[in-house]
Amino acid sequence: MPEITLRNVTKKWDKFVAVDNLSMDIDDGAFITLLGPSGCGKTTTLRMIAGLETPTSGQITMNGVSVFDSDRGINLPASKRDVGFLFQNYALWPHMTVYQNIAFGLETLKWKKEDVKRRVDEMLAMMKIEQFIGRYPAELSGGQQQRVAIARTLAPRPKVLFMDEPLSNLDAKLRGEMRTELKRLHVDTGSTFVYVTHDQLEAMTLATKICLMNEGVVQQYDSPLTVYSNPSNLFVADFVGNPTMNFIKAKVVQTTERTARLSFLGKDFIFTASESFTIETGEVTVGIRPEFLTVSEGGNLRGSVYSTLPSGMETTVKIKIGEEILSSVMFGCLNYNVDTEIRFSILGDNVLLFDNGSGKMFASGSVAL
Numbered sequence: 001m002p003e004i005t006l007r008n009v010t011k012k013w014d015k016f017v018a019v020d021n022l023s024m025d026i027d028d029g030a031f032i033t034l035l036g037p038s039g040c041g042k043t044t045t046l047r048m049i050a051g052l053e054t055p056t057s058g059q060i061t062m063n064g065v066s067v068f069d070s071d072r073g074i075n076l077p078a079s080k081r082d083v084g085f086l087f088q089n090y091a092l093w094p095h096m097t098v099y100q101n102i103a104f105g106l107e108t109l110k111w112k113k114e115d116v117k118r119r120v121d122e123m124l125a126m127m128k129i130e131q132f133i134g135r136y137p138a139e140l141s142g143g144q145q146q147r148v149a150i151a152r153t154l155a156p157r158p159k160v161l162f163m164d165e166p167l168s169n170l171d172a173k174l175r176g177e178m179r180t181e182l183k184r185l186h187v188d189t190g191s192t193f194v195y196v197t198h199d200q201l202e203a204m205t206l207a208t209k210i211c212l213m214n215e216g217v218v219q220q221y222d223s224p225l226t227v228y229s230n231p232s233n234l235f236v237a238d239f240v241g242n243p244t245m246n247f248i249k250a251k252v253v254q255t256t257e258r259t260a261r262l263s264f265l266g267k268d269f270i271f272t273a274s275e276s277f278t279i280e281t282g283e284v285t286v287g288i289r290p291e292f293l294t295v296s297e298g299g300n301l302r303g304s305v306y307s308t309l310p311s312g313m314e315t316t317v318k319i320k321i322g323e324e325i326l327s328s329v330m331f332g333c334l335n336y337n338v339d340t341e342i343r344f345s346i347l348g349d350n351v352l353l354f355d356n357g358s359g360k361m362f363a364s365g366s367v368a369l
Contacts, residue, residue, distance in 0.1 A: 003028035003192045004049060004160070009058030011044050011216075018044045020216040022058075026209075031186050031193040033203040036213040037239070042196045043164055045213070049194060050085065050162045051078030063159065084158035086166045090149035092137040098124075099133045102152045109156060123151035126188070127181070143174040147181070154189060163195045167202065179205055200240050204228065212236055229350060234359040237287050237352065243316050243327040245352075246293065248286045252353070254279045260353075262286065262367060265301065265321055273365035274349065280357075287352035287361070290316065293328035299343030300369055305336040319344060 004026035011019040019041040026032050034042035047053035049060060051067065054075055060068040067076040092101050102123055106116045124130045127147040137145055146166065153161060163182075167175045183206055186193050197203055203210050204224045211221045220232040231237035237245045250264035257276040262269045264286055295317055303321035310316075315334040319326045319342065328344060336342065349366040 003030070003063055004194075005059075005061045006045075006049070007059045009045075009048060009060060010056050011041070011048060011053065012056045017216050019048070019055075022216075022218055024211060024218065024221055026192060026194065028063075029190055029192055031183075031195065031206055031208045032211060033195045033197055033207040033209075034211050034213065035197060035200060035203040035239075036219075037198060039215075040213040041216040042198075042211075042213050045211075046162055046164060046194055046196050050083055051076060051081050081160070082158055083160040083162055084153040084156065086149055086153045086161065086163040088165050088168055090137075090145050092145060092148060092152075094137050097134050097136055098129065098140075098148050101137070101148055102155050105152060105156050119155055120151075123155050126154075126185070127151045142170050143178065146170065146174075146178060150181075150185070154185070154191075157189075158191060160192045160194065161189075163193065165197055166195075167197075168199075175202075182206060200242065204240070210240075212239065214239075230364060231287075231352070231361055233361060234285065234287075234354050237354070237361065241289060243290045243329065246288045246290065246326045247354075248288070248324060248326075249356075250284055250286045252279055252282060252284045258365075265324065267301070267369060269367040269369060271351065271353070271363075271365055271367050273353075273363040275363070277353075277363040279353075279362075280355065283356050285354040285356055287354055288326075288346060289350060290327040290329040292346060292348045292350055293319070293326055293344055294347050295319075295328055295330060295342055295344045297343060299345040301344050301346070303342060303344060305338055305340045305342055307338065308334065308336045310335060317342075 006022055006024050009022045034045055036042050044053060048055045055068060057070040062081060066074050067081055068074055099120055102120045103116050106119060124133060127150060129147050132144060167178050207224055210224055210227050212219045214235055220227055220236045228240055248264045250262045252260050252262050254260045258273045260271045262271045303319040306318040306320040306325050308317055310333045312333055315330045317328045317330060319328055346367055351365060351367050352361050353363040354361050
């Protein structure tokens with residue numbers, strides 16, 4: 001049985017719908033990220049699962065126990081849901097040492113003194129902060145405070161850990177380090193992690209499944225690689241990936257149940273899909289990830305360099321072809337002069353076709369001239 005189940009959960013404030021009829025299953029021991037732009041409903045969803053916000057309607061169960069049911073009048077408080085919280089504001093007690101901060105929750109739960117000490121020592125070692133045991137929060141860096149906050153949250157061994165953008169206050173280097181620690185902690189603790197972020201890199205690197213939301217509605221709930229490679233619609237395809245996916249308007253004529261003729265970038269391509277499909281209109285949007293546009297002397301397409309953006313390990317090349325400006329990502333540090341003519345090709349079988357009306361992705365495959 002899934003650890004957490006949401007069925008038809010809705011949250012409204014007057015006429016504003018923050019979360020609209022959300023249903024999802026979170027497996028025991030999963031690492032779920034709630035991803036999306038500001039105001040999409042991800043934090044509200046986390047708070048409803050945690051018991052910090054009351055849904056307008058729907059049902060939520062945790063480990064087979066109903067914690068909220070609008071029809072039956074059940075609404076279990078957060079304190080009864082066996083969960084831990086980690087938020088942007090670490091909320092460490094400023095007048096307590098690191099040891100006292102971690103021990104505080106255990107003492108509140110009436111743990112024996114020797115058990116408290118043993119557990120605090122375990123957490124200090126796990127988070128590699130033993131040397132800070134006697135320091136106060138003001139004497140710690142942001143990354144060290146974050147580790148203390150994690151240790152305090154994990155100390156009571158919660159079955160579920162809720163995190164609301166906990167790394168947003170850290171600099172880029174520390175965020176990278178803490179992502180590594182959180183992923184290791186997830187494996188070490190075996191707990192279920194539910195993590196809110198608007199940072200797609202955090203979602204892609206940490207999660208076992210991503211729940212991508214927009215305007216209170218779930219757009220896709222899948223593994224990170226599925227969300228990246230097979231986005232359900234234009235919103236998902238555009239939101240996930242940096243640089244973003246190339247979107248090109250195209251004319252289309254279906255030729256068989258798995259092939260079509262596509263006209264875009266001034267050329268006619270034969271599109272071969274991985275599965276059968278049906279086209280409802282004569283126009284579609286073609287989606288191509290930047291890594292599938294490869295610059296090479298033998299490329300079968302011509303364009304000019306609009307700009308080059310080297311970042312060390314990889315280089316983003318902006319290619320102008322007609323009225324389109326496309327992104328290509330190349331491995332290594334490269335540089336091209338602006339307006340230089342270059343050749344490139346579309347490689348791989350991850351060319352996606354999106355319906356212009358609904359925005360839904362309906363076919364993926366390869367193209368050939």
